[in-house]
Amino acid sequence: MAVLHPQIVHFAIALLFVGVGFRVLSLLTRDRIQFISPAATTLLTLGTLAAVLAVMSGDAAHGPVEAMPGLRPIVTEHEQWGEWTRNIFLVVFLIELTAIVLRKSAVVRYALIASAAVGVVGLFAVFQAGEHGGEIVYGYAGGVGTRSGNPEDVSHLFLAGLYQQALSDRKAGRLQEAGRLLDQAAARFPDDVEVKLAQVESILLDRKDAGGAIGALQSIRPPVENRPLRVRHAMLTADALVATGQRDGAIAVLQQVVTEAPNPRVQQKLDEIKQQAPVSQP
Secondary structure, three states, rough: OOOHHHHHHHHHHHHHHHHHHHHHHHHOOOOOOOHEEEEEEEHHHHHHHHHHHHHHHHHHHHHHHHHOOOOOHHHHHHHHHHHHHHHHHHHHHHHHHHHOOOOOOOOOOHHHHHHHHHHHHHHHHHHHHHHHHHHHHHHHOOOOOOOOOHHHHHHHHHHHHHHHHHHHHHHOOOOHHHHHHHHHHHHHHOOOOHHHHHHHHHHHHHHHHHHHHHHHHHHOOOOOOOHHHHHHHHHHHHHHHHHHHOHHHHHHHHHHHHHHHOOHHHHHHHHHHHHOOOOOOO
């Protein structure tokens, strides 16, 4: 069940929020909208079942995630809030069953009020469980690349980590570190044109080696059918040519792209270069 945990969790969240909302609405509308109360019971029942399954699937999924350094505390908190959610809505489910048994009694309304009140408390637990789950995924990459068991997904995770860390290092002024990371990415993924272009960008921005960037770009041949990659290649080539004082060459490269198929970004870059004063080569 581990692989199904994200899907089950999202169903549980949606069903419980809507179910509690319907239960509150049923108390406000009284008997004016007949289907609201039965709908609330149905949604809360399904949501509680989903919460039970979410805890079960989460227990099955947490092993590999907890093994990652630094994740055990946040995973434990996520599990605790998930269990609280399950337990609270099991109480709501029992209250709903009681209301069904007492549907002809004068006290049924008090049972429904109790269901709504406990349900609202339960939604706080749902929010906390969801927030901690999101932190695991988006803050620590817990489960990312490993959930499917596909080695290629781990490679995607590794590449994403290298690229994002390189961007962070560049922003912080650690240009040598950024360059080393993108060199590592290019060595690990030698057949990936996008990775090669990212490395060229690093040569240009991090090493300030425009000549080296031009040489690297000449060895890269983006697929003819992949226009976004061809545009990126042309833009990097133009930047490198401008950096080496070859303004006319940069204009020619971009003009060819615009002639083949107009592109606002390329046209903007072309206009900017045309407005620049020519720079003589040393």
